[in-house]
Amino acid sequence: MNGLWVIGSVLVGVVTLAFSTALGDLLSEEVRGRLDRLPSFLLHLAARRMPRKIRGRHLADWNGELHEILRGADAAPITRLWHGLRYAVGLLRVSPTIASSLDHQGVAVTMARGANGELHRADLVSVVIPFDHPLLARRVRDWTDAHQVYKAVMSFFGNLPGPPGQRRATSRILYRIDDRRRRIVLQAATPFTRVGHGAHVANNALPTQVENGCMVRFRLDVNAVRCQHQTGRRIPVPDKEISGWLAPRLSPALKTITIVNVKVTYRRTGHGPVRIARLTGTACVGDKEALLALIHAGVGRAKAYGCGLLSVQPAAE
């Protein structure tokens, strides 16, 4: 009886050993396969940091080289992995720089003038720039940091006129961060020196079909604050009172203002958080020239932090 037990135990042990060895081999193969794909995965991530139109070219280049690197070190899996990772991580870090270097000329953004020459204030250029633009990808690590975004936006321009601290205002640079569509809308009365990479010129500052008395839809990110009489402190305007706060600021350009949607968001600055109310609504054009001036100058405070840019479109019939 004891003999049978011993034989049985030995058999079970042998089977267990064989099973665990096979399982170990399978696991090892699985891990090896996945690790081998890691550098390639990182190269895909690196390519995703570049504008879409040049991703394909660079990914093909890098994959060709990666194949060579991995083949050269195929005898040792750890060495192979190390070389592949080193190659891919380096590119992951600098891919926006590479894209930016190749954008040496950028897309020549012509100054957008209105169809009818008398709209002298239409010398504004409005450009839509995706978040993955190299200049933005490189400079903006955190889109809730308004100061980072501001610095990135200003890098689209060369030397700007005006005294330090007033250069944005002198060149009438306004922008809005569109988190949902992952892009910024940037408007300026000065030529852009570096754009390109999927950025495109948006509509003119004011569509030509907008006339006095016509209904328009508008969009505006605004820092709605009110100055407290006793203390001089600026306090945020409650959502319910924004309509009343906004009306005198848009008058006489826009009248009969109806706010359709208000969404409040906060961004960090060096002076504390800035409260941004994202407004969409409809209004009636009261004075077209005043509206152009308003689009040109912006609305309210915190313009350096993405507030004040007023966009107008004719309302659908």
Next chain:
Amino acid sequence: MRDVRITLAVATVLRVFVEEVGALRYGYELMQLTGYPSGKLYPILARLEAAGWLSTEMEQVDTSVEGRPPRRWYRLTEDGAVAARQALAALQQQITPRRIGSGYLSPAGGHA
């Protein structure tokens, strides 16, 4: 063709190309020849390409036959070769220490 700021790293890459003008170089080969990692080499190649100093072309291979993806060649353009030589010569001149000519007095005895 545009100017390129010649740093030591750029000069090292240019030196490799100038040693054999017209030779086709791959990215990984350049990494080995210069000792630079990908994160340092590729931005330099992009700058030189954007400035018109380098031209690139994709290798023509049948991936199913070769069993590998094609690679990109880099080569100096004609203008790039001229500009690279001039830049390297200027750099060489800049880093060569000035020799004290015979017209200067030197201490006799060799000890200051």
